Amino acid sequence: MSFPKRELRRAYDRDAVGYDERFAELQRVKYAALLDEVELDPGALVLDLGGGSGLLLAALAERVSLERPPLLLDLSAGMLREARGRRCRRAQADAESLPLRSGCVDIAFAVTSLLGTRSQVLSALLEARRVLRAGGTLAFSLLTSETWEGLSDDLAACGLELRAGPLGCGQDTGYVVGVL
C-alpha cells in the first residue's frame, strides 16, 4: 500500500505556521550531527530535499557561505511559504520525482523528510542519487522508529556508499552516503 501523500501534504500545509517555533530545537540536533560529517564546499550546489521551512539552511549558513543559493524542495506549499525570506530557490516537488536534471547537485540533505513506506523511501533515495553528481553526497535522517534491518544493504543496492552512520540524531538516525 502506498503512503497517502495528499494527506501528508495537507497536514504540513495546515501546520506550517509556527513549525519553526515548535521544531527548531529538535531539528538543530540533527543538523549538527549530519553537518559535522559533511565536507562543505562554498561552490557546491546544495539541495534540501523535503526541506520544509528551510531551517537547515540557517544552520548551513553558519558553517559555509555558499556562492549559489541552495535549492529547497518540498511537497507542501505551506511549508515552503514559511521559508520566504531565506536565501534559497524554492519549488514544490515530490522527493520521488524531482524537477532537476541528472547529476546537477553536489550535496543533498533530507532531514526527517523521507516519509512513507520502505519502497517509497528507497524510491526517493534512488531519485536523490539520480540528481547527485558522481562522488556527490547525501546526508539524511529517518525517524529511528522507521528505519529497518538491512537498510545498509538497501543503500548499497541503490548505488549509495555509506560514509558515516548510523549516527545518533535525536529522535532520528542519520546516514551520510556517497554516490558511487
Ligand SMILES: C[S@@+](CC[C@H](N)C(=O)[O-])C[C@H]1O[C@@H](n2cnc3c(N)ncnc32)[C@H](O)[C@@H]1O
Ligand atoms: C518533519 S518535516 C522536516 C522538514 C525539514 N527537513 C526540517 O528539518 O525541518 C517533513 C517535511 O517533509 C516533507 N515531505 C514529506 N514527504 C515528502 C515528499 N515525498 N516529497 C517532498 N517533501 C516531502 C513535508 O512536506 C515536510 O515539510
